[in-house]
Amino acid sequence: MAVAQRLSVSIQSDINLSTAMDSTHFLSLLGEMPNKSELNLKVIEEVDCGAFVRQKISYSSEAGETISAFLCIPKNVSASLPAIYCFHQHAANWSLGKSEVVGLAGSPDQVYAKELSERGYITLAPDAICFEERADAIDPVQYHAHQLHSRLMRGQTLLGKVLFDISAGIDLLQSLLQVDVTRIGFIGHSYGGRTALFAPAFDRRIKVSVSNCGSTKFKTMLAQDIGIQFDYVVPGFLAWGDIEDIVRLVEPSHLLMLGTDADKWSQDIDDIYEYAKSAFVTGELERQIYPGKHSFSEEMRERAYKFLDRHLNKPALPAR
Template sequence: MMKSVPMLLAILLVPAFAVAQNRVQPELMEVPEIRSSWDDLTEGIATKEDWIARREVLKRRYLDLLGDQHKPEKPPLDLIVHEDVVVDGLYRRQWISYAVEADERAHAYLGTPLELDGKAPAIVALHGTYQHGSKRAAGLIDNPDKAYLDHLCRRGYVVIAPEHFVSGERTPAAGPYDTAAFYEKHPQWTAVGKFTYEHSIAIDVLQSLPQVDPQRIGALGHSLGGHGTFFLAAYDDRIQASACNCGASFFRHNPNVEGWGRNRWYIYFKPIREGLLKGELPPIDFHEIIALIAPRAFLDVSGLNDGHIPTQKQRLLMLMKIMDVYELNGVPENLGFYVHGRKHSVAHESRQLIYGWMDAHLKPAEATQTHLVVPAAEE
C-alpha cells in the first residue's frame, strides 16, 4: 500500500531532525558576551534606581573634574546687540555679547528664522579649534561644512554660536587658545570648566528670548566643539538633544592621555597633570560623563581613522556600554552612534544625520512624519 507524500516526508525528516538535535554547535555559531574595561559603568547596577544612585556619585566626580566649585558668581546677562543683518531674506543674524564674569563678556552669533510659527526649537552650536571659530560657524569664513548656524537657521532653528573664550574677540596676548592667562586668573578652575560654564550661559541667552521654546534646546559641535557638546549636555540638563562630531578620545586606552593635562598652550584640565605623569587616571572617564546625559538624546559621530585607530575602536565598546544605561532608563532610541572612515571631518552624510537627529528630538512629530502617496483619483 502506497504511503501518502506527507507521511513519507515525515519518516524521512525524523532522522535528520534527530541528528540536528544532537549536533554540537560549532563555536563560531555561538554568541559570546562582549566584555570590556568599560563595563565598570554599570557594575553592580541592576535597576533604574541603582543607576540613579550611581549617577549622583558620577555627577559629583564630574563637577570635581571641572573644578566647578571654583567658578565665579554668575552676573546678569546684560545682552547687547552689536550687529544685525538679514541673510537671504530667511533669517536674522546678530553679533551679540553678554556677561559671563563680572569683568568678562562672551561674544556669539545669534540666528533667528524670520518666519516662525510659534516658539521655535533652539541649538547651541559649538565650533572647533579655530581662531575665528564663531565666524566659521556662521558661514562667514573658512569651511562651509561647519557653518552650523546658517544650515540650522534655514531648517527653522534659533541658533547661538558662542565664541570660545580664548579665540576671536578674547584671543589672549600669547595667541589663540593659550590658557596661561586664564589659569593665572583662576588657578583652581579648568579650561573645560570655564567653557562648559560659558556654554551653559549661552543656554540662558536662548531661554531669555521670546521666540525660543525653553523646553526644546539642543547642542552640537565638531572636534573641540564635539567634546564641548557632551561636556555641556552632561553638565546642564536643559539640553534635550545633543550630537558630538569627532569629539576627541578619552582617558583610558589613550597613549596621548597626557594631552588632557599638558603644560603648555591649551590646557584642558591643569589639576590632573601630576596624576597623569604618575600613570594615575582621574576618578571618572568619558563613558561615565556621557552616561550622565541619559535619558536625554545623544548622538556620537566619529571617524574610526580619526587619530589613533586602536583608541578609536575602543570608542565603539564604550558606546555599547553607554547603551546599557539608556536601556535601564527605558529609552534606547535616545542613544545613537555612527562611525565612518572620513577621518576628522563633518561630511555631508554626518551633517544630515546630526541635523536629522535634532529634528527627530526637538521638532514636533509631524515634522519628521512620512506619508503614503495618495492616488490622483482619490485626492
Template structure:
C-alpha cells in the first residue's frame, strides 16, 4: 500500500486579484499566514457542514432543571434535565469537586459505543473496561467539573426495542439530517448548559472521549470554538488509509453520515478528513491518541500506519505553528488496540490540565 501523505492540508488556491471572478491564472500553493489558513478553514467548514445534512430546528432553549444532588464523598453528583431538541428532553450528570473556591474549568465527557451511555463515564460500569472509560469520575477527582450525557440512541436515549446505537428511528423522523449532525447539535446544547452554571469558568471548557466519544470530540472542535482543549482516544481514523470507509456512512445500525455514501461507492475521497478536522481545531488545544493496530489493521502493519500518523502529525502541527502554539497539538500512538489504558489516560488528563488550568 502506498504511504499516505497529508501535505494537502496546507494548500489553498491563489492567483491574481480577480481570482474569484475567474480571471487570470491560478494554482494551489502552500498556506503561509493565519489569514490564508482561516480562509481555507472556512471553506473546509462549509464542506463539512454539507456532509451533516439539514438540521430541522435552531435555537432550542435548554430550559435547564436540577433534579437532584448527591454527596459522593470527594465530589457532588448533580442530575440535570434539559431540552436538546424540539421535542426531546434528556438527563445528564454534572460532577463537581467539593469545596470549590471560585469558578473552575469543565470538561464534556462523551461516552464510547456502549449501551450504558453516560453511566460508564461516571464510574458505574463494573466490567473490565469500566474503569478505563470512567473519565468523568477521574477528572472530577483531579479538580475539573465534568459533564456527561447520553448520545442519541444510547443509554436512556436508546430507541425502544432496538439495540443501542441503532439509529433507524432517527432517520425515519429526520431523513435529511445525520446522526453525526445530531451529535454535534447535542454537544452545542451541552455547552450552553455547562456555560450557564455558576461554578464553571465559561471560557475554559474541554471535551474528552474514547471511540465514538473521541470522534465526536474531534468533529466538534473543528466547528465549535467554545471547546478550548480536547482529547480523542481511538475516535477517528484517516479515511485516506481506511480499509472500509462505509464505517462513516453505514446502511444499517449506527448510520453516521449518509451523504458520504457516494464517496464510498466511487472511491472519491471524503471532502473533509481527519488531518483537516484536527487542524481546524487550531488554535485551541487538541490531543489525538490512536492505536496503530485499530480499524482492521494489525500489529504487523504498524510501520505503515505509524508512518501515516507521523505524516499527519507533522502537517497538522504546521497549522498550530502559524498561531505560535505548536504545543497545543499532540499526537500519541500505541499498539494496545482499541483501548484507553492508564498510560494514555494519564497523558490525556495532564494535557487537559495544562491547557485549561492556566
C-alpha cells in the first residue's frame, strides 16, 4: 500500500505563539530551533499485519538528518482517519525505540501503536533522537550526553530538538491523504509520558494527549535525587516554573494523565492536576492513578484509548 501524500505541506512548526508570558517564556527556554527541511519521505518496507499495514519509513526533520519510524495504516478504510504520534519509553535501553511500541521487541505492555492501529487509527512511531536507529551502537550513553552538551554550548536544548522532531512528525502525518489533519493525538509512557505533557504545549496541532507514568515534577526529582533525563535538562527552567506550569499550557487541547501508586515517575499526578485544572476551559484535563509499579497495563491502555476515542471522534471500525 503506497503512502499517499498531499501535494504540499508547511515545513514550519505550528507552535503556540501566544503573547501570554508563560508560553513565550517556555519557547524561549527551549533555545534556538533548527531549520526544518523537506520531509523526503521514503517507504523502506511494508508488512501486512492483518487489520493494518505497517510501513517502515524514513523522513527528515532537518538537513542531513534521517528519522526512522513505523507508520501503521488501517486497511479497508475509505474516509480520512485520526492519527496518533506514539512516543516510546526510555527504560535505560537505547537499543529500543519505535520497535517496542509496534510490538516487534520489548515489553508487551508498550504496544500502543499496534493496538491503536487495530482500533482504527493511523499511528506514527519514530525513534527519538539517541534511540534505536538513532543511537550510537558503541557508547549510547556518551553519545546521548554529547547530544545534550553540544546543544547547550550552541544556545540550544535537547528538549527543543525532541519537540522539533515531533513537529516534523506532525508535518508528515498532515501530509498524508489518509489523515484527517484536524484530528491528531499523542500518547507515551515514561519518557514518552513526560513528553506527552510538553508536546501539545509546543505544537497546537496536537488536539489530545495521553501521558502515562510521566507526571513527576523536576523539583521532586531533585529533592529525591531521582535524576533528570538528559532530554529534560533545560537551563533556567526551575527559575520560571515546573511541569505543572507546562500542563497549564496544554489548554485548549485535552490531556489525560495516568500513573501508578508505587511509581517514582507518577508521584505528582494529583498535585499537577490540582494546580493546572483551572487553566482548562475548552480542553479537558483528567487523571487516574492505578495500583502497581511503573507500567502501562491493559486496563490503563484501555482507559487511554477511550479518552483518545472521545476527543478524536473516532469512527467505528470497519467490518472485517
